[in-house]
Amino acid sequence: MTIMEEVYDQLKQNTFVDTAENFSTDWCWRSKSWYAVQKNNQSDFSVAVAINCLNQVKINIAMAHLRTKKLGSIAESDIRLLSEVRDKLELHLLKAHRIAAVAGDAAML
Numbered sequence: 001m002t003i004m005e006e007v008y009d010q011l012k013q014n015t016f017v018d019t020a021e022n023f024s025t026d027w028c029w030r031s032k033s034w035y036a037v038q039k040n041n042q043s044d045f046s047v048a049v050a051i052n053c054l055n056q057v058k059i060n061i062a063m064a065h066l067r068t069k070k071l072g073s074i075a076e077s078d079i080r081l082l083s084e085v086r087d088k089l090e091l092h093l094l095k096a097h098r099i100a101a102v103a104g105d106a107a108m109l
Contacts, residue, residue, distance in 0.1 A: 003096075
């Protein structure tokens with residue numbers, strides 16, 4: 001199983017995504033059919049798509065932290081799961097593409 005499939009399965013099982021199309025467009029910033037094509041070709045994340053997905057995971061972690069401040073510990077399981085996904089993506093970028101760190105939006109300014 002590829003990292004892409006593991007990430008998708010983890011997000012789907014925990015209701016962060018509804019469909020592969022949703023994962024493709026909202027989490028990977030690709031076309032609706034992107035995940036299906038990648039899976040059919042037995043491909044994994046490219047650098048750009050892994051970074052797109054990582055950025056979306058980080059955004060969702062930040063949103064979960066805000067919900068925790070407002071609602072208490074309800075969002076802690078979301079933070080834990082998303083942190084696991086973040087770590088998985090960062091490890092993939094390091095091992096497969098030798099990228100040790102991804103700069104945030106502030107670095108682009």
